[in-house]
Amino acid sequence: MTTLLQPSPGYGLGLRAPYYEAILASNPPIDWFEILTENYLVAGGKPLHYLDRIRERYPVVMHGVSLSIGSTDPVDFDYLGRVRALAERIRPRWISDHLCWTGCGGHNFHDLLPLPYDDDVIRHVAARVRQVQDFLGQRILLENVSSYLQYRHSTMPEWEFLSAVAGESDCLLLLDVNNIYVSATNHDFDPLDYLHAVPAERVQQIHLAGHRNHGDYIIDSHDQPVVDAVWALYARAIETIGPRATMIERDDNMPPFDDLLAELAEVRRVAGEALAAA
Numbered sequence: 445m446t447t448l449l450q451p452s453p454g455y456g457l458g459l460r461a462p463y464y465e466a467i468l469a470s471n472p473p474i475d476w477f478e479i480l481t482e483n484y485l486v487a488g489g490k491p492l493h494y495l496d497r498i499r500e501r502y503p504v505v506m507h508g509v510s511l512s513i514g515s516t517d518p519v520d521f522d523y524l525g526r527v528r529a530l531a532e533r534i535r536p537r538w539i540s541d542h543l544c545w546t547g548c549g550g551h552n553f554h555d556l557l558p559l560p561y562d563d564d565v566i567r568h569v570a571a572r573v574r575q576v577q578d579f580l581g582q583r584i585l586l587e588n589v590s591s592y593l594q595y596r597h598s599t600m601p602e603w604e605f606l607s608a609v610a611g612e613s614d615c616l617l618l619l620d621v622n623n624i625y626v627s628a629t630n631h632d633f634d635p636l637d638y639l640h641a642v643p644a645e646r647v648q649q650i651h652l653a654g655h656r657n658h659g660d661y662i663i664d665s666h667d668q669p670v671v672d673a674v675w676a677l678y679a680r681a682i683e684t685i686g687p688r689a690t691m692i693e694r695d696d697n698m699p700p701f702d703d704l705l706a707e708l709a710e711v712r713r714v715a716g717e718a719l720a721a722a
């Protein structure tokens with residue numbers, strides 16, 4: 445049977461500046477790193493210097509936040525040209541961004557905003573994904589975002605929308621299990637309904653992260669360890685979808701590097717147990 449997916453490189457971490465030196469000094473047992481694409485789009489400079497050296501030792505994947513695939517503004521081919529040039533330099537396993545919009549009319553809100561879920565938006569986004577994939581010469585991965593609002597004119601749940609966009613554009617998916625949990629809590633749906641509806645054959649990568657729970661709503665903050673409920677949902681994801689390249693996103697309140705290595709060991713343990721139970 446043919447597969448849409450690249451082989452899984454295993455278990456990774458987000459590459460963040462406070463850890464550059466520790467990584468180069470200790471060669472930690474991490475299978476791959478995910479970079480934030482926008483941090484490396486300028487020619488030269490310290491970030492690219494470190495990335496080139498770390499890339500010599502580890503596989504990397506590229507994760508962007510500026511594609512704004514759902515916007516009504518034209519696709520930004522100037523930005524995409526810089527993404528493509530970086531990809532030619534570092535040869536990532538794959539390139540991802542988010543199923544969202546970040547601005548329109550030339551205004552950037554600097555936030556990953558959810559889209560209305562209906563057939564017109566599916567067609568709109570899928571056409572743009574195909575443009576991007578044609579330009580980059582490869583399938584991209586789109587990630588489900590955390591959301592804090594819903595649109596009255598949505599006609600389907602998020603998981604149907606995500607699946608339809610992926611099918612119509614022939615793209616791959618980056619499933620953020622924490623984002624599913626956050627949105628399920630904020631919008632009162634069952635996260636297992638989401639997991640069971642996702643087209644497993646298109647899920648190339650999984651994200652895990654911590655969040656802040658404010659009681660009746662959750663903010664996706666990436667500044668805490670992964671919580672027990674998200675570990676449990678991750679185990680269900682692996683049972684349902686199968687083994688997938690998984691990484692932890694940590695972007696604020698940065699802990700000692702050894703704490704992240706311990707959390708990554710927990711990813712391996714939870715995934716291993718879930719696969720044994722599946």
Ligand SMILES: [Fe+2]
Binds near residue numbers: 587651653
């Ligand atoms: Fe994520």
